[in-house]
Amino acid sequence: MRISLKIWRQDGPTDEGRMVDYQLDDVSEDSSFLEMLDLLNEQLIAREEEPVAFDSDCREGICGMCGVVINGQAHGPERTTTCQLHMRSFDDGDEIIIEPWRADPFPVIKDLCVDRSSFDRIIQAGGFISANTGSAPDAHATPVPKEDADRAFMAAECIGCGACVAACPNAAGMLFMGAKVTHLGELPQGQPEREARVLAMTEQHDLEGFGGCTNLGECTRACPKGIPLNVISQLNADYRHAGYGGRG
């Protein structure tokens, strides 16, 4: 396939950045989107031009490291990660515009790489169950209804890629946060810290500069793991409960 690319190039965090045009001629339909970028980079290096920086690691849709905006959509036209998007989703002769995630809490480091450490800080605020090593009771001591376990699992599938934030006009991190709150809140082990967790995480979310949720649903449409919007309802419900009725 022949593909025209417009790619955001930015030398560093303080550089202004610009769109640059590239042309690729021999792209296999079977290659992944990132393999297409590999091919571009090999050609750029051959021409002594600096390759395009982009993040990826597992290339299997599970580590959450990859992620760019493709033709205006986070992770591109299919509901999957950038690394699992394949060129067969495009047509011969297409023009593809590639930009980094755009959101203040995700500053650009270089080209298509952004800094998502704000997500880690939200987890630090309370996205865990305090269980010291070696003191756990037998795993069968606490049965968990299968439905709860399944729902916890579904929420725990969030890969922390940040597409929800990039897709949201308000740059809210609520889907990401709602996923964690739902994962831990569905399990008996997560109850003791349930209220403190939601308050602390929400506070950190706001401190990092993420916006508020106005229920547009762009996040869930962009989410490669299909995290549903109702995790945000759970987040809100827990928050209200913690704020008013709970220990606050």
Added chain:
Amino acid sequence: MTETVNSPDLIDGVYREGAPITDTKAPAGDISGKWTTRKFEAALVNPANRRKLSVIIVGTGLAGASAGATLGEAGYQVKSFCYQDSPRRAHSIAAQGGINAAKNYKGDGDSVHRLFYDTVKGGDYRSRETNVYRLAEVSADIIDQCVAQGVPFAREYGGLLDNRSFGGVQVSRTFYARGQTGQQLLIGAYQALERQIAAGTVEMYARHEMLELVVVDGKARGIIARDMVTGEIETHLADAVVLASGGYGNVFFLSTNAMGCNVTASWRAHRKGAYFGNPCYTQIHPTCIPQTGEHQSKLTLMSESLRNDGRIWVPKNSEDCDKNPREIAEEDRDYYLERIYPGFGNLVPRDIASRQAKNMCDEGRGVGPAVDGVRRGVYLDFGDAIERLGEEAVRSKYGNLFDMYAQITGENPYEVPMRIYPAVHYTMGGLWVDYDLQSSIPGLFVTGEANFSDHGANRLGASALMQGLADGYFVLPNTIRDYLAKGPFTKIAEDDPAVAEARESVEGRVARLMSINGTRTVDSYHKALGKIMWEKCGMERTEEGLREAIEEIRALRADFWTNVRVLGSAEGLNQSLEKAGRVADFLELGELMCIDALHRRESCGGHFRAESQTEDGEALRHDDEYAYVAAWEWGGDDGAPVLHKEDLVYDFIELKQRSYK
């Protein structure tokens, strides 16, 4: 190593032999009491003193994150490093199938001893008995710990945990979270680590790459790392260093490993004196999605839990290979694993499943697109399972794997059988450690896939996750304590000659890579190395092939250092520079792997030496000659590596030749 090529005093022209070594840390007594004894004998550190003791941990996978969280919790000062942007992205996240534990929740006769036995046998009697026993012993605690952290393992309707049988094992001892067990376990460990970061006991350095080990007075005392965002070369000093930096399967370029997996941390330590154990032991995984062409950057594994219900076959006649598989009649299909190994069928160990798939394809009965003129694929067929269990049941068990397959290949596996082919997946070799997980450099500990000890020549499914967490949550915190108890250690100045030397060597190397300004890309070297390794040091090896490979790698390495092209600047994010450093180390490791494979003239586990096979083509081990760990010492830039043998003594398990017929 170049000048010594044909020196007469070298064995096989490539290595020397040094003094034998032994593990001196495992206590005497019955195997079931050793770990209790060791924990008791290991010195304690008073909680007030822990704050004064510092540990560097390189790696935040299951092994590193669990160790970081546990040591942080105990009160030590921990600095944790990873090359990704967040510790949550470590490669452990990709593990699909499950984690073993001797819980015997199914009441099917499982026990610590049976898990121990299966693991030693599965590793073809090339792992260390004492370490494996301990692994089986702490396995049950791992599940308890993870459940307490909120890891959402699969459950039955009654609310209890579910188990399955996995990868050639006849009891159901594998815990799983759909096909995303590694992800869920890692998120659990990552959250525990983040909790300690918030508590201030762990300091996290993401997007940092360790490029050198600092050794002062013979002890590991720190690392030199590059901040991958600013390019700054930083010195980090501590009382002990833990490498939990994962495996080196990416030496093959095409593998199921994440793109960034590398050997640099281990290799730099090796060059500073840490022995490298059994480098040639690579695991090839039988159920990967076949390669489609030259553009490919990695291979994707599908959990081998698929082998529980899928049946593996190829057409009996090569003329049928390009037919629609649904139109090939039952009697024209060769369910070769069920035919050759009726007792185990599709559940034979990985190396057998892999090698037989390759044999079928080499015979010209492979299916799918041809790459370099050979069709490299066999069918993994769920037709029968769908008929027997219904599509819904199959979907609920394997749905995400089927989706993944459809996404990558564009085919619907509910209608057409999947195609699979073996791929490099895991490395059993790694830095040599004793029972305490300490390397041959005092103060340098090695955990998880980065060490060599527990899997022998072949790793059973679902046991790497178990090992990573066993090491990090339960073993290391007890053994490193014994070492740290000897502290406080003298403070090292940043301008100590040993520190300065380590730092200068990193700076010099970066400067050198940036200044070569040749014509070839880093990736092209990596691919060339990968081809040599896969063809000549992969699933099947021969004396002749290995000798050729050594020469080819030497030539490639020489070319790399004169002709590689790294553009951009060293001050800032530079992914070509990162890759160049990793490939440079792979180019040295690749040669050592071939030397190790050359010297081991037996077939063993996942390592099939063509000259050593039985009359019917099965792997033939030579316990009389090779029942040892090959621990290699760095011989210097111009010297040959030195082989130290650690005899493997089986006191509690009888050594048996394998038979799966």
